[in-house]
Amino acid sequence: MDHRRVDSxxxxxxxxxxxRRNSEDEDVHRVMDDASDHDDHVTQDAHIAxxxxxxxxxxxxxxxxxxxxxxxxxxxxxMPSTPVVSPRASxxxxxxxxxxxxxxxxxxxxxxxxxxxxxxxxKLSRAIIIYGAPTHRLEEYMxxxxxxxxxxGEFSYIPNCMTISFxxxxxxxxxxxxxxxLEGIDLGRLQDVHDISMDVAHDRLGVKEAAxxxxxxxxxxxxxxxxxxxxxxxxxxxxVAPFGFxxxxxxxxxxxxxGCIVGLMQLVFAAKYGHAYVFDFFAAVVTSFLARGFGSINxxxxxxxxxxxxxxxxxxxxxxVVLCGSLELQGDKIVAGSTRMVHAMGYILRLGCGxxxxxxxxxxxxxxxxxxxxxxNPLAREWCFLFVPGFTICLCINLQAKWRxxxxxxxxxxxxxxxxxxxxxxxxNHFSPNxxxxxxxxxxxxxxxxxxxxxxxxxxxxxxxxxVDFWRCRVQPRLLRRPQADAWPLxxxxxxxxxxxxxxxxxPRKVRHSLAAATSLPGLLVLVPAGLxxxxxxxxxxxxxxxxxxxxxxxxxxxxxxVAFGLTIGLSIGALILYPLGKRRSGLTSF
Numbered sequence: 001m002d003h004r005r006v007d008s009x010x011x012x013x014x015x016x017x018x019x020r021r022n023s024e025d026e027d028v029h030r031v032m033d034d035a036s037d038h039d040d041h042v043t044q045d046a047h048i049a050x051x052x053x054x055x056x057x058x059x060x061x062x063x064x065x066x067x068x069x070x071x072x073x074x075x076x077x078x079m080p081s082t083p084v085v086s087p088r089a090s091x092x093x094x095x096x097x098x099x100x101x102x103x104x105x106x107x108x109x110x111x112x113x114x115x116x117x118x119x120x121x122x123k124l125s126r127a128i129i130i131y132g133a134p135t136h137r138l139e140e141y142m143x144x145x146x147x148x149x150x151x152x153g154e155f156s157y158i159p160n161c162m163t164i165s166f167x168x169x170x171x172x173x174x175x176x177x178x179x180x181x182l183e184g185i186d187l188g189r190l191q192d193v194h195d196i197s198m199d200v201a202h203d204r205l206g207v208k209e210a211a212x213x214x215x216x217x218x219x220x221x222x223x224x225x226x227x228x229x230x231x232x233x234x235x236x237x238x239x240v241a242p243f244g245f246x247x248x249x250x251x252x253x254x255x256x257x258x259g260c261i262v263g264l265m266q267l268v269f270a271a272k273y274g275h276a277y278v279f280d281f282f283a284a285v286v287t288s289f290l291a292r293g294f295g296s297i298n299x300x301x302x303x304x305x306x307x308x309x310x311x312x313x314x315x316x317x318x319x320x321v322v323l324c325g326s327l328e329l330q331g332d333k334i335v336a337g338s339t340r341m342v343h344a345m346g347y348i349l350r351l352g353c354g355x356x357x358x359x360x361x362x363x364x365x366x367x368x369x370x371x372x373x374x375x376x377n378p379l380a381r382e383w384c385f386l387f388v389p390g391f392t393i394c395l396c397i398n399l400q401a402k403w404r405x406x407x408x409x410x411x412x413x414x415x416x417x418x419x420x421x422x423x424x425x426x427x428x429n430h431f432s433p434n435x436x437x438x439x440x441x442x443x444x445x446x447x448x449x450x451x452x453x454x455x456x457x458x459x460x461x462x463x464x465x466x467x468v469d470f471w472r473c474r475v476q477p478r479l480l481r482r483p484q485a486d487a488w489p490l491x492x493x494x495x496x497x498x499x500x501x502x503x504x505x506x507x508p509r510k511v512r513h514s515l516a517a518a519t520s521l522p523g524l525l526v527l528v529p530a531g532l533x534x535x536x537x538x539x540x541x542x543x544x545x546x547x548x549x550x551x552x553x554x555x556x557x558x559x560x561x562x563v564a565f566g567l568t569i570g571l572s573i574g575a576l577i578l579y580p581l582g583k584r585r586s587g588l589t590s591f
Contacts, residue, residue: 113207117149118166118175120200120207123214125155125162125179127193130218132185132399134517135336136327138162148201158336159183159343185320187401187518192217194515223400226267233263233315236394241311243384243391243417244529246375251307254294258287258312266316277350280316284354285361287312292362292369300370307375309355315398316351318344319528320521322564330568348557381421388417388526395522405518408453413523416446420530436566442527443570450520451578457514524571528563 125142133141135157142155142162152167164177196213199205205213224232237259241247247255265283270276288309295305321344328337363369392413396406420442427437 114151116211117151117207118153118177120211120214121146121149121153122164122177122179123211123218124193124197125164126181127214127218128190129160129162129179129181130184130186131190131193132183132187132521133190134327135159135183135324135340136331136333139333145197145201149207157333159339185399185521186222187396187399187405187515187521188223189217189220189400190518191402191405191515223402224397229267229398230260230263232394232397233266234258234260236315236391236398237262237311239387239391239394240314240529241307242379242387243421244314245307245310246304246378247307247311248304248375248377248379250302251304251311251375254291254303254308255311258290258308259315261290262287262312262316277347280347281350281354283316284313284351285358288355288358289362290358292359293366295372296362296366296369299368300372304372304375305370306373309359313351313355314529317528317560318347319525319560319564321347322560323524323567326564326568327571330572344560345557348560352557384417384421385414388414392522392526395525399522401518401522405514408450408457408514408519409522412446412449412453412520413526415449416442416523416527417530419445420527436562436569439527439530439563439566440570440573442530443524443567444574445570446520446523446527447571447574448578450516450523451574453519454514454516524567527567528560 121142124145125138128138128141138157139155142164146153146155152169154165154167156163156165160180160183162179164179166175166177168174193214196205196210196217200207200210234256238252238256241251241255262283265279265286266276270279273279291308291312292305294303294308297303321340325337325340325344328340331337359369359371363371389410392410393406396409401409420438423438423441
């Protein structure tokens with residue numbers, strides 16, 4: 001019995017000692033597990049912080065994130081599964097999405113995110129109207145931007161007014177915004193607005209930052225001053241005279257003076273007093289009066305009356321307005337198109353009344369006043385290739401284009417002029433003169449080249465900076481005999497990450513796709529006077545008689561309509577060839 005009791009006591013002591021050792025081991029493992037869990041949470045918190053910094057695009061839209069693979073701490077209660085919320089739209093609570101190891105958790109700021117997107121769309125619509133986006137594609141462009149932001153709404157546009165209706169998916173209601181601004185043209189800031197909208201559509205920029213950048217663009221002052229643009233008016237009149245209205249070298253100084261007078265009336269007096277239509281009429285009267293006075297010197301053998309009268313008002317011709325109206329009518333936008341065409345016809349009537357009125361006033365003072373509608377001994381066509389680039393540059397400056405946009409605009413304008421000029425000569429020699437076919441071919445050429453440049457602009461624009469880098473990094477150090485270590489090494493084409501880091505002290509280059517509408521607009525405006533050559537002179541029916549006003553008004557309106565419809569057909573064919581199915585992520589940004 002004693003032995004059995006001793007054995008049982010020893011066994012119980014051994015069991016107690018073993019259980020004590022096991023409990024100590026479990027305490028040690030528990031402490032190690034707690035430390036490991038703490039380290040895991042620290043690592044996961046750092047990972048979450050880096051992921052949140054990387055996804056700052058969605059933070060700006062009012063959405064918080066939490067790592068989906070994080071393991072809950074033993075001391076914390078289990079968290080219920082949270083629904084996934086799209087960074088742009090508010091889906092049902094039953095839907096969920098895990099992207100990149102992150103669970104998107106809705107926050108109370110999400111409704112303000114929808115409000116921020118709507119404010120961005122309102123500012124975007126205001127900017128594209130002010131800076132001259134193609135009016136017949138405004139609704140399509142804004143609908144694509146709205147679809148990229150994943151909110152519901154509709155757009156309706158009439159001249160100078162955009163109506164926006166935002167639908168409420170949770171309630172049977174809608175929020176309506178009315179954007180009323182005056183239309184204008186600023187090709188430089190239009191390119192900036194297009195870059196911002198493309199960054200938002202392709203998830204490279206948040207709507208709050210985009211709205212801030214739009215405010216900066218809208219707050220910029222015009223690139224060129226008014227006095228400089230007045231001189232550009234005169235230079236444009238002098239450049240357009242040889243290739244558009246049979247001008248000669250001796251007519252260019254007088255055309256410059258008359259063009260400056262028109263620019264002064266349009267940019268200073270009309271803007272100051274708010275009666276633009278009156279000053280347009282006065283500009284036509286004054287320039288026609290002075291043109292006939294200069295043209296009557298030496299029995300019309302010194303200056304050409306027709307050239308001076310037409311070239312001075314070329315910047316007043318509503319070719320762009322008629323073009324936008326015809327494009328809107330072709331796109332089944334009846335209200336906007338008909339309104340714009342009626343406005344353009346009223347403008348043409350004022351010009352058509354002012355031209356013969358000024359000529360008739362001078363005819364009352366001089367019985368020997370000339371009334372020739374054509375000039376003798378015009379310049380050859382070879383000289384026209386010298387004046388077309390000058391007129392294009394004047395148009396680019398007047399339209400506030402950026403300097404880096406001008407080379408492409410020059411190329412498209414020259415190609416379009418060549419198409420119009422040679423096709424006009426061929427049709428004149430073989431068929432009856434027709435203004436629609438030459439302008440159609442010219443517009444088709446301009447549309448194709450502008451759209452191709454828009455696609456390839458990223459590579460084309462980087463050629464000159466690459467050449468400058470090559471010169472500074474490779475050629476210039478050798479010419480100056482600097483050691484190779486002082487020069488920045490030129491990236492190797494085989495290394496895909498070689499261009500990721502810019503040279504020291506130099507900001508990275510940002511090369512964007514060009515806007516096709518901005519590239520093609522100066523070329524299309526060059527085709528207006530070039531297309532008028534096929535219709536004959538604008539003053540073909542002028543005579544100092546009682547019926548002079550009606551005859552000239554009808555002829556001027558008919559000539560502009562023929563040119564505008566020819567441009568419309570050419571642009572439509574060009575868009576059909578290059579974009580037969582449209583564009584998926586953004587609206588078509590060409591005419």
